Amino acid sequence: QVESDSEDILIVYLSRTGNTEAVAEMIRDEVDGEMVELELETPYPEDYDAIVAQVARENETGYLPPLKTEIENIQDYETIFIGFPTWGMQLPPPMKSFLNEYDLSGKIVIPFNTNGGYGLGSSIRQIEELCPDSKILESFSVRGGLERDGIYLDIKGDRREEVRAEAVEWLRNIGMQ
Ligand SMILES: Cc1cc2nc3c(=O)[nH]c(=O)nc-3n(C[C@H](O)[C@H](O)[C@H](O)COP(=O)(O)O)c2cc1C
Incomplete structure (x- = not known):
C-alpha cells in the first residue's frame, strides 16, 4: 500500500485531442x-499526417523537443502520475523530454495512457529506462480516440463514466484510493 497526502501528488500529462486530459481529470477528482x-516551445502541427511524420522523425533521431512547461517545485512531490497518448507505438517525444529533464529518483511514478486501440506499445519500457530509480506502479491504459480515422475526443458522455469506473478500480488496486 502506498500512502500519500494530496499535496504530494502531481499529475503531468500530454494530450492533443483531450482523451488523456479526461483521464487526468478523473485521477485529480x-x-x-x-x-x-506538457506544452512545447514549438507546438506540433495541427495536421495529422504532418505530426505523425514529425514524431516518427523525432523518435528515429532521439530528438527531445524543448518544453514550454516548467515545474519549479518538483522536489515537493512524492507521487507523480504521468499521462500520455500512444504515439507511433511509443512514448511521445514531449514525455521523453519531461522524463529526461526532471529527476524522479526515489519518487513513485504512475503511468496512464489512452490510445487508438493498439495499446501501450513500448512506452512502459521507455519509462523504465528513463526513470531507473523510481518506483513505477502498474499503469492504466484505455482506448481513447483514433485521429487517423477522424475520431477525436471519445472519452465523453457514457464512455467517460465507463472509463471513470475503470480508473477508480485501478486507483484502488494500486493503493491510491
Ligand atoms: C501522432 C499520433 C500518433 C499516434 N499513434 C498511435 C499508435 O501508434 N497507436 C495507437 O493506438 N494510437 C495512436 N494514436 C492515437 C492516439 O493514441 C489516441 O487518439 C489517443 O486517445 C489520443 O489522446 P489525446 O486525445 O489525449 O491526445 C496516435 C495519435 C497521434 C496524434
Missing part, C-alpha cells in the same frame, strides 16, 4: 493532485 499539461 479521486486523488486531489495538481494537474500540469
Whole structure:
C-alpha cells in the first residue's frame, strides 16, 4: 500500500485531442493532485499526417523537443502520475523530454495512457529506462480516440463514466484510493 497526502501528488500529462486530459481529470477528482499539461516551445502541427511524420522523425533521431512547461517545485512531490497518448507505438517525444529533464529518483511514478486501440506499445519500457530509480506502479491504459480515422475526443458522455469506473478500480488496486 502506498500512502500519500494530496499535496504530494502531481499529475503531468500530454494530450492533443483531450482523451488523456479526461483521464487526468478523473485521477485529480479521486486523488486531489495538481494537474500540469506538457506544452512545447514549438507546438506540433495541427495536421495529422504532418505530426505523425514529425514524431516518427523525432523518435528515429532521439530528438527531445524543448518544453514550454516548467515545474519549479518538483522536489515537493512524492507521487507523480504521468499521462500520455500512444504515439507511433511509443512514448511521445514531449514525455521523453519531461522524463529526461526532471529527476524522479526515489519518487513513485504512475503511468496512464489512452490510445487508438493498439495499446501501450513500448512506452512502459521507455519509462523504465528513463526513470531507473523510481518506483513505477502498474499503469492504466484505455482506448481513447483514433485521429487517423477522424475520431477525436471519445472519452465523453457514457464512455467517460465507463472509463471513470475503470480508473477508480485501478486507483484502488494500486493503493491510491
Ligand atoms: C501522432 C499520433 C500518433 C499516434 N499513434 C498511435 C499508435 O501508434 N497507436 C495507437 O493506438 N494510437 C495512436 N494514436 C492515437 C492516439 O493514441 C489516441 O487518439 C489517443 O486517445 C489520443 O489522446 P489525446 O486525445 O489525449 O491526445 C496516435 C495519435 C497521434 C496524434
